[in-house]
Amino acid sequence: MAESTVERVPLTAAEWRHTALVAGVFSMRTFGLFLLLPVLALYAADLPDATPLMVGLAVGIYGLTQALLQVPLGALSDRVGRRPVVAGGLVVFGLGGVLAALSPGILGIVAGRALQGAGAISGALSASLADHTRDEVRTRAMALLGATMGLSFIGAMVLAPPLAAVIGIRGLFWFSALLAAVAVMAVLVALPGGGPKGESVARGGWLVALADRGLMRLNFGAFILHMVLTATFVTLPVMLRDEVLLPVAQHGPLYLGALVLSLAVVIPMVIASDGRRARPELPMVAFGLLAAGQLWLAAGGATVVSVLVAMTVFFAGFNYLEARLPALLSQRAPLGLRGAALGLFGAAQFLGAFFGGALGGAVQGQWGSAGVFSAAACAGAAGALLLRERRRV
Numbered sequence: 434m435a436e437s438t439v440e441r442v443p444l445t446a447a448e449w450r451h452t453a454l455v456a457g458v459f460s461m462r463t464f465g466l467f468l469l470l471p472v473l474a475l476y477a478a479d480l481p482d483a484t485p486l487m488v489g490l491a492v493g494i495y496g497l498t499q500a501l502l503q504v505p506l507g508a509l510s511d512r513v514g515r516r517p518v519v520a521g522g523l524v525v526f527g528l529g530g531v532l533a534a535l536s537p538g539i540l541g542i543v544a545g546r547a548l549q550g551a552g553a554i555s556g557a558l559s560a561s562l563a564d565h566t567r568d569e570v571r572t573r574a575m576a577l578l579g580a581t582m583g584l585s586f587i588g589a590m591v592l593a594p595p596l597a598a599v600i601g602i603r604g605l606f607w608f609s610a611l612l613a614a615v616a617v618m619a620v621l622v623a624l625p626g627g628g629p630k631g632e633s634v635a636r637g638g639w640l641v642a643l644a645d646r647g648l649m650r651l652n653f654g655a656f657i658l659h660m661v662l663t664a665t666f667v668t669l670p671v672m673l674r675d676e677v678l679l680p681v682a683q684h685g686p687l688y689l690g691a692l693v694l695s696l697a698v699v700i701p702m703v704i705a706s707d708g709r710r711a712r713p714e715l716p717m718v719a720f721g722l723l724a725a726g727q728l729w730l731a732a733g734g735a736t737v738v739s740v741l742v743a744m745t746v747f748f749a750g751f752n753y754l755e756a757r758l759p760a761l762l763s764q765r766a767p768l769g770l771r772g773a774a775l776g777l778f779g780a781a782q783f784l785g786a787f788f789g790g791a792l793g794g795a796v797q798g799q800w801g802s803a804g805v806f807s808a809a810a811c812a813g814a815a816g817a818l819l820l821r822e823r824r825r826v
Contacts, residue, residue: 442569451565452574454623455558458519459578460585461616462526465609466495466549467589468596473542476602480539487539493790494543495550500783507556507776515561516624519554520617526552527613534606545606552613556776561624563763563775571763572706576699576756583752587692591685648774650819651762654716655778656785657816658754661723661809663789665747668797668805669730669740676735676802687737691744698722698749706757716757716820722750724813731806750813 444452470492477483477491510518526549533545559578566574597605643649673679679687702719705712726747733739759778766774796805 442567444566444570444573448566448570448574451625452562452577454619455562456578456581458523458616458619458624459555459558460581461612462523462552462554463582463585464589465526465530465612467586468593468605468609469546469602470590470593472593472597472602472605476597477539477542480542481537483539487543491539491542491546493787494547496783496787496790498547498550499553499555500780500787502551502553503556503779503783504773504776506553507560507779508773510557510560510776511770511773515557515564516620518557519561519624520620522552522554522557523613523617523620524552525549526554527610527617530606530610530613534603534610549609553776553779555779555782556773559759559763559775559779563759565625568764572703572757572760575760575763576703576752579752579755583692583755587685587689590688594682643777645765645774647765648762648777651758651765652778652781654720654754654816654820655758656781656788657720657812657819658723658751658758659782659785660789660792661727661812661816662751663786664793664796664805664809665727665730665789667790667793668802669744671797672730672735672802673740677737677740679737687741688744691741692748692752694741694745695748695752699752702749702753703756706753706760714821716754716761717817719750719753719757720813720817720820722746723754724750724810724817726750727806727810727813731803731810 473492477487506518506522529545529548529550529552531545532548533542536542536545559575562574562578563571593605596608600608670681670684673684673687674681702715706715726743726745726749729743729746730740733743759775762774762778792808793805796808800807
């Protein structure tokens, strides 16, 4: 007979410390990167040589360089260790902020943002977390990482306008470089220097990871997840401003409220995914929540309450998947391929973000916000089918 409860395994003190370190480094980088999103397009449009294309590149070019470099840097961390790759990536990110802060025109801003994205350390950092947590607690550790990154994202969206009013857009770039410097010091002092233990590192690891059907299902899931996220935030702010008539200054608190309310669903799902009796059908359920939130946005009416409910459901699915998908991938990937596999996973995330932005804008131009949300709901349903699993007994 199947056990009725999930066996709980606590994190050790060492696992808590390492999770806190990785989450802190990730959060500083996330905050510095996304601090420019709410204000950069407004600023860049007034720069010399600015065109709509160049402004779009200034905002989104980081995603392309992230996607291109996640795999090689993740694989490199398997061979030389996590610490040098993470520290080097943070230095590159900081230099990108300095370049953008010193640039008088749009080309320098684009180059600086591209350089920020080239510090592609998500795969190496996620692999470090996987190296130092056990399978039974990894979803919990990834959930803590996802929660801190989510709060950093929301914090950046809320704080960017008032900060820009005080220190200017160049000050925001300088601030992102300062955060990178602090993160580098934390990495050099506290992050373990080695890579995975107990298994040799395979050559061409990313090709092996690419050929693994199970890993690729998770990668496609990550692609869909971030494509839907980016398409949503291409469209939702415009809908809130023009249809709901909500002032821009109140968008951040609305997102924060939905994120907090979603924890009532996310936390029980994370608990049910931990331990040795984890429930394999929950990723499919979470993609169903993602699709349901999008359908609600498409048909629920242009009111603050309706958007709050829809985004709560959406964030419940998104935040669970943001924690669970990399945990599943790190459990499946061999130790010697973990950095390459998580690098490929990061590349899928950023490619999804890139395509979500491009397709979201195109669909909105043709069919409006309802068309974007309906298409995103279809993508969420496709994700549910992709990750369909039976309950193990």
